Amino acid sequence: MKYRIIACAAVLGLLSACGSRHEPDKAAGRQEPAPAEYVNPLIGASTSTGKAGVYHGLGKTFPGAxxxxxxxxVSPNTITGGDNGSGYSFEHTSIEGFAxxxxxxxxxxxxxxxxxxxxxAGPLRTARGQEGVAGSGYRSGYSKKDEKASAGYYAATLTDYGIRAEMTAAPHSGMLRxxxxxxxxxxxxIDLARRVGGTSTRQYVQxxxxxxxxxxxxxxPEGGGWGNGDGHAEYTVYFYAQFSKPFKKLGAWKADIPKNWKRKREDVESRRYQEQVAKAAVLxxxxxxxxxxxxxxxxxNTEKNDQIxxxxxxxFVSMDGARKNLEKEISSWDFDGLHRQAVALWNQALSAMTIAGGSDEEKRIFYTALYHTMIDPxxxxxxxxxxxxxxxKVHTSADYTRRTIFSGWDVFRSQFPLQSIIHPRLVNDVVSSLLSLADERKKTYLERWEMLNAYSGCMIGNPALSVIADANAKGIARFDKEKALQYAVQTSNQFGxxxxxxxxxPFGISNTLEYAYTEWCTATLARSLGKTDVAAVFEKRGQSYRNIFDPEKGWFRPKDKSGNxxxxxxxxxxxxxYGSIEANAYQQGWFVPQDIPGMVALMGGPEKVASDLTTFFEKVPENMMWNDYYNHANEPVHHVPFLFNHVGKPWLTQKWTRAICRRAYHNSVEGLVGNEDVGQMSAWYVLAASGLYQVCPGNSRFEITSPVFEEVTVxxxxxxxxxxxxxxIxxxxxxxxxYIxxxxxxxxxxDKCYLDYKDISAGGTLELTMGPEPNQQFGD
Known part of the structure; x- marks a missing residue:
């Protein structure tokens, strides 16, 4: 009950907050578009490795409702195979279905x-078929010219069948027309076996x-999926579905998959497997x-323009749970009404931030980025x-909403600092979810990349400790701090x-630096709770980044077990x-957020560091695609532009963040230079374009930089x-x-180039006067 009360209260609060957003633009004599009207879900909806120039591909977002x-x-799926995490890629020419x-x-x-x-329409086909081979399966080509995607809605015309497909969604249910x-x-x-990156291994229908x-x-995991099984994802999806027109009969197909066949991604993609599905027995x-x-x-039997x-x-609980979700949220067949409800929910959520000024293109980029930060957790x-x-087991909680998809290594950097401002309740939900999951699974540590209760072990570090320490430092923590500290200590001792x-x-630089940071996070939490002995241990460990700095090379360098x-x-x-995951030592080596003065001293002082940082940025290609210098396509460097604020040259932070916003983000399918990574890439833009960024979650300092817009209100x-x-302003x-x-x-x-979180949470106005040349005295 509390969950519903909180949800209703939030909606009412959001509705009241929307009031000023839609006042007429008196100067222009028109109504300002609602935030959802600026959203373009096709931004980043590509997995093209060719255009990205690297195996990671581009944004990998999905365009559905x-x-x-x-x-x-509810979203189109264009292909099952490959590293295609969203199920969709704009460059594909056919659609397999809508999941x-x-x-x-x-x-x-x-x-x-x-x-x-x-x-x-026509003969039944039980396999998806080959892309580009008409009639080889149930997939269909689709018309790009009338593909539509907006907040809460997607539509495409399936050209092989002449069928228009539209979809919209509610929080726990969806509708197709x-x-x-x-x-x-x-x-x-309905292909019940379908799963991105593999197959479901057992299905049931009644x-x-x-x-x-x-x-x-x-x-x-035997069916592939997350990490092709290495992510340990194990879950059951329950559904309760209805057709608007009664069926005279419901047919089925059942493929005979030999018990000795493996069913990982590459097996399911194989011609042998698909041929077996194509000759499935039809009932x-x-x-x-x-x-x-x-x-x-x-x-x-349909007539022209018949709608079904x-x-x-x-x-993820039960078939009865799926029924209750549907009956609560979609009680009729009013597709357009449900679409309007979805748009209203997006307008309510997106009104957490309002902007003025900037171009129409920049507004579309901003609100789509904010939209993408509101998909997960x-x-x-x-x-x-x-x-x-x-x-x-089935649980209920009156204290928090259980959440999933914690892409820790990515999202601790920008996504959670953003959420701590616009949605602090969500931050608490996630921490409580991770703590409860550890209890339920009888684990001694907190997972770094959680998915549907799985401890996937994806990527490195202990990012949950960053989120915990940051919420605590900002005074927004509403979770069990003593339990959080217990798990932080255990996690740091086990992985540190x-x-x-x-x-x-294998990643001596990346792991050492990231563990040093989260060990510092553990220390800050312990000290705030009066655990001075624990704090002392982890404050020392927070300085362990120094142990891999080689004075001879003037940079971080990995060591072997013997210390060589x-x-x-x-x-x-x-x-x-080299000692780094998805990066080089130049990119990873800047990550000492907990002790920037100490890092700068090791590197030779502010002037030398500023010169090195300048080189780091000036050698970046104009399109900011994957490169060996400031590689915005990947997370380890996302804080680096703001380091100029710490070496006495804040005008260079202003210069480069504006350049990144302009060069790395666009209102196009290829509008993200790297993987969206569950909100991280977009959260960076939302913060930087607003004129703020937090380099060190756990330290409540926010850097001030040059905003893209004339006015941003949170x-x-x-x-x-x-x-x-x-x-x-x-x-x-x-x-x-x-330049400020x-x-x-x-x-x-x-005259400072930073704010404290308490300055933001207290409310008020930061006014910046801008000019064409740097003021080297401001913020120095």
Whole structure:
């Protein structure tokens, strides 16, 4: 009940906050568009490795319909194979179907993509077929010219069948609307085995009545998925689905997959496997069916422009939970009304930030970026608050909303600092979810990349400790701090630099630096709770970055187990993967956020560091695609532009953040230079374009930089902040006037290049006067 009360209160608060957003623009004599009108979900919706110039591909976002932090994402899926985590890529020429669950901006082969629904006409095909080979399967080409994607809506025309497909969503459910041509053998078919990056390994379906089915899809590591099974994702998706027109019969297909066949990604993609599915046994009518690779279909005789709608509730708890979710959220067949509700939810959520000034293009980039930060961490609980815990049991919580998809290594850097301002309740939900998951799974540590209760072990470091320490430092923590400290200590002891004082291969630089940071995070939490002895231990460990700095090379260098330096490569610190994950030593070496003065001293002092940083940026290609210098396409460097603020040259922070906003973000399919990574890439833009950034979560300092817009207002949560809103005004701002000349905070002269979080949460106004040349005295 508390979950629903909180949700309703939040909606009411958001609605009231929207009031000023839609006042008429008197100067222009028109109404300012609502925030959702600026959203373009196709930004970043590409996995093209060719255009990215690296195996990581581009943004990997999905273009389909969802709601803020919703459990359901109804989206087109263009291909199953490859490192195609979102299930969709704009350059693909055909659609396999429309699934009810997706991931946003991830690599590692992805997961979800469950309950794949496809309208078709003509002979039944049980396999998806080959891209570009018409009639080889149920996939269809689709028309790019009339593909539509907006907040809460997606539509495309399937050219092989002449069918228009539209979709919209509610938080735990979704609806599809198919407009058919005249055909005596039209159908709506559902591939229950479908899963991005592999296959579900067991499926079940039951006919409830002449327009309703229910069932489940069990996904295990043996079926690939997250990390092609290495991510340990194991979950069951339950559905309760209805057709708007009764079916005379529900048919099914059942493929005979030999028990000795492996079912990882590469196996499912193989010609052998797909041929086996293509010759699946077809059953004209079923009332109940279970198998290893099954699908169902409802046949119809359609006239031109006949519409058949399909809606389903989704649950990770039970079929009954899916039914309750559907009945609570979608009680009718009013597709357009449901679409309007989804748009209203997005307008409510996006009104957390309002902007003025800037170009139409920049507004679209900004609000789409904010939209992408509101996909995850998604709700994992049903509408009634029940969820499946890490112990496999059903739980409920009155204290927090259970959430999932914590892309830790990515999102601790920008996504959670942003959420701490606009949605602090979500930060607490995530921490409570991670703490509870550790309890349920009887783990001694907190997971770094959680997905649907899985301890995936993806990437490195202990990012959950960053989120915990940051919430605590900002005074917004509403979770069990004593339990959090217990797990922080255990996590740091199990995965940290320990008594040796550094970490060895395979990523000796990356791990040592990131562990040193999160050991410092543990120390700050311990000291705030009066645990001075614990704090002293981890404060010392927070300095362990010093143990891998080689004075001879003037840079960080990995060591072996005996304490000897590893060989210095011919490429020096530009050598990719040298002691570093998805980076080189030059990129990774700047990561000492907890002690920037100490790092600068090791590197030779402020002037030398400023010179090195300048080289780091000036050698970046104009398009800012993957490179050996400031590589915005990947997370380790995201804080680096703001280091100029710490070496007495804040005008260079202003110069380079404006350049990154202009060169690395665009209103296009290729508008993200790297993977979206579950909100991180977009959160960086939202913060930097607003004129703020937090280099060191756990230290409540926010850097001031040059905003893209003339005015940005952040609505504050009254349960966590004393102020109502915080506004940044940039007088005279323009592409040419990008340098801060002077500043005022709440009407008083302000000469620092940073703010404290408490300055933001107290509400007020930061006024910046902009000009075309640097003022080297400001913020020095």
């Amino acid at each position: 969802t709601t803020p932090y919703g459990l359901v994402q 009810f669950t997706q991931m946003s901006g991830v690599g590692w082969y992805g997961d979800l993509g469950n309950l794949l629904v496809m309208p078709a 198919f407009t058919f041509p005249q055909n005596e053998k039209s159908c709506v078919q 006919v409830v009545n002449d327009h309703t089915i229910r069932g489940w899809m069990q996904c295990t 004209d009518s079923v009332t109940e069916l279970e198998g290893d690779h099954i699908g169902v279909f409802a046949e119809y 709608l399909f809606k389903s509730g989704i649950s 998604r709700m994992f609980a049903d509408a009634d608050g029940s969820f499946t815990g890490g112990d496999g 630099n320990g008594e040796r004082g550094y970490t060895v291969e 330096w590893q060989s210095w490569p011919d490429g020096g610190r530009l050598k990719q993967w 609505r504050l949560d009254p349960d966590f902040a004393t102020g109502k809103q915080f506004t940044i 940039a007088h005279g701002n323009s592409p040419a006037n990008l 000349q002077r500043a005022k905070l709440n009407g008083k002269a302000y």
